Amino acid sequence: MYSAAVISKVKTVQLGLSYLAMLQFTAYLWPKQAIVEDGASFDYIVVGAGTAGSVIANRLTEDENVNVLLIEAGGDAPIEGVVPGCTLFAKRSRFDWNYTTENDEFTKKCHQKPYFEMTLGKMLGGTSSLNYMLYSRGHPTDYDNWADITKDPTWNWENVLPYFIKSERVEDADFIKSPDIVNHGINGLAGLTRDPHKYLKDMVKSFKEIGNDIINDPGSSLGYSLAFTYISSGRRQSSAISFLSPAKDRKNLHVLKNTLVTKVNFDENKNAVGVETILENDKTINIKASKEVIISAGVFNSAKLLLLSGIGPKADLESKNIDVITDLPVGKNLQDHTGVVILHAMEKSDPEPFNPNLMPGAPTMGFTALDKTQNFPDYETLTFSAHANGILYFCAFVYRLSYDICDNIYVGMMGRMGLFNEIVSLRPKSKGVVTLRSTNPMDPPVVTSGHLTDEADLDDLVKYVKDFVPIVNTTYFRSVGAEMIDPMSGGCSEFEKGSDEYWKCYTTCLFSGQSNYVGTCAMGSVVDSRLRVIGVQRLRVADASIMPVITKGNTMAPIIMIGEKVSDFIKEDSKNLS
Template sequence: MLAASAMEIMRTIQTGFQYLALMQFTAYLIPPQANVQSGATYDYIIVGAGTSGSVIASQLTEDPHISVLLIEAGGDAPLESTMPAAVAFLKNSSYDWNYIAEPDLHSKQCHRRSSPEVILGKMLGGTSSLDYMVYSRGHPTDYDNWAKIVKDPTWNWENVLPYFKKSVKVDDENFLKSADSAKNYGSDGLIGLTIDNRDYVNNLLESCSEMGYDIVTDPESSIGYSKMLVSIGEGERHGSGIMFLKPAKDRKNLHVLKNTFVTKINFDDKRNAIGVEALTEDGKTLILKAKNEVVVAAGAINSAKLLMLSGIGPKKDLESRKIKVISDLPVGQNLQDHVSVMIPIAMETIAEQPVDPHVYLAPPVIGYVALDKSQKYPDYETVSFYAHARQLLYYCAYSYAFTYHICDDIYMLMHGQDEIGKMGLMTDIVHLNPKSRGEVKLKSLNPMEPPAIHVGYFSNEDDINDLVKYIQEFIPIVNTTFFRRIGAELVETTSGSCYDFEAGSDDYWRCYTTCVYTGLNDYSGTCAMGSVVDSKLRVYGVQKLRVADASIMPVITRGNTNAPVVMIGEKAADFIKEDYKTKYC
């Protein structure tokens, strides 16, 4: 089986990268392991050196009077995390938490595993060190909606935009010449953004225009199709861990504990968070103290788990496990994620030049589309990846985890009898505002045991019906002038699983959707503003405890969540500075 062989090759390469990790190629970029003794006291303890935790630590330690302990369950981000072309090798490695969700309502019959994989970064930079680097902020109306939910205008688009601008640098003069781009993007931040400007991208955009969609410069503020922004600078991934911790690596007031697992938040008898308990990789338990605050930035899954183990969560659930309830809150509920359906299109080559390894699968075009053309916000997103059939075989088997039989069929349909073979355009149709919700629960009192993750995909069937509409609106692209010229055709992906239904019918696409759907690992909402934390991210019912990661999103943003989490980290740092400014004046 071709796909099975591809998987063996992927695992062999992964093993090679593990040996390379022993060389510690990235160690010079980030703070070294701190020597911290049990009983040590800091002004702030930050749990999680991921997307937002790295930002907060970097921002707070700009003041030399503030001491910060940053605790990360994983270690340094490896060399392959900096290489865009190696993105696929990080999943299911030691840099991934390797969680598996509980069995879902819909069996994933097109995948090798019936339960969804939960891909989360376990290293400095967290998931920003292993995601696919698609840069998306969501739509401005998302943040206006947050502001209404929490009754605080500091979260509306006008007030979060400066934080987005602050963190990025776009080295593309033509892009910045656009009025919207100049208004919405910066050129002095730490995270570099790259745009794919090769000629064939324009051909794809022309096809989208032929279908009646607007072609826009800034994908964040307008509905339509555009060239994609990726968080790559000078050919390297720009994740939060390296980009924000590198400037802080020599600061004496920043201590970083790596490979250290926080097991509990400690409180005094007045419900003040006073520190944490943590377990080192050699089995030692540390009791660490925080004068001002504990900030939890471990991500939507692990932050919820830690709060519940510490006595903050649904009273009934905690009491059933004999956990002392500190604050009765709906922690772990409202779990949200985007869900997508992959549409493969086979075609003759559309580029004379080979795929640039710095742009990995060459994601040339992104679309934000509304079914109602008068609507101001998008319903779905399309993310297109262009590559040779051989390369797509690896992504089919490894990244999408489809069955080997399906991947072999896709490869043969794309490759055909031609020795050179065809190229493929794989497009993810992403539901941007799903109604389905999941939850995170404790499995036991053992902090080292993964939580029970119920992703809840398609728990609301409206999401299936919506995706069917989105697919049907997208697939006519194969009939546009350019796609006809290069012999484009849809590729059957389910290997006969949906043959009982008329091809192209609503029932066929419903079957297709529930067969090949994939979660995007944009987990959010488990410690939502308005129900678990206030608009300054402080946990209700206790003092000196803040949560600052994707878990605080009351509603998931319309787009990949990495950039919004950087913004959340920036805002959290400012909230903390504002609350304690008199102390250091």
């Protein structure tokens, strides 16, 4: 009853926002539409104006002698992509690719649909214009691992850290005064802030009572802290806002919007020489690149474009009558974080007011290892606060849990402040795959998520949940009358409450993929360590798809780092050729 009403309200708001988008209130922020004719030539073509593509376009056009064409399948980011509190409404709208996974008949049994709705931005800024703005670099060991896999030390932590520092602008006064600022930037293009509310600091202390350290710099080491978010002066810090908007008036930057790239064109020597595109008027044109084509279309679309262009597993391509240019395992290494939702209701709220809007309060963030002697985390905890209405919206529309479950949660939290905690496995073993649905470039790819296909991932999530649930007995949680909400109404009652079997039942019911997908064009197998596609020339991929192993945390900051780093690769390689 309550959940159905929520879905109806969301659709009504989305309709209203779609009319507002026609008024182009945000148009002043963005580059104007380029006019490009068939056969036009540019030095570089960047496919995708998303999280990485916007960074690359900015950095390459710093050289006034270089002409760059940035091609985006979507259009300008609307109000929902600028105002943080409107984030919820971009999902399943025309600004979302609206892709879904295949039915795995396992992890979605307590959800409205038998598949995952992957929320992926189709607009300037890409997914950075509709995600939840969480800042996380991952852990330093992630990048040392990448350096080992690629046999290239330029990817180790010491060598990627300067790129993180370069891109960011920390605006938290207390953090700037702390010793931790030495590893962060204050002059970059992307602003970062933290929620100052006292109740969040009290909540962080609770995690210390169950054996965790309290840290100031999230992700730098094991422990809990306030989270940084990509927000500055009340505005989302997407890649489009941070990197594309400041470059919008450069005469050497040309942005072609509402244009789908359908194929990379090659000459007889396997040099990428341009792209084939479908314009918004359905006209097909070919555009030339005199130096390089850089694909930054996202995990699914980058893989799809390579496959359509003849780069991928030979047998798969031949089965669809696509001429094979080079045989590579494109789409074969899909990874995502896996998680489970734990909910608490609190009898008393903090004296400081909570934001009653739909967008939950900024989270606390924790990185925890079961073995306290190791230096890297096993799981992450994200704890968000909201009133019952806000949690109902997220339950029914974002997580897409069943109406019965969401209604139970809402009733259990009426009149109380609620917390929902995402327990996120940071080292998933399961992998999925992305393949072509057909040779029609308008068709979405086939995405098999692979979530929990390795039984060890479910076992690990159970361990992490059991490690976390004692939080309800800590001083702060007791002081506000916190209790855990069981939204399944005894759905796992055949198992002893608190047993491994009970938590396995609970986890497979309230399971959630995190949509931090990576790996379909991984370094070491599809691209080399300078992100050049193996077996061809003048073609690179630069986005989350190149990650050989997923980072331990949200992937936006690492993708921006990749955009910064590949821009230097491109400049260096161009200089060496001249």
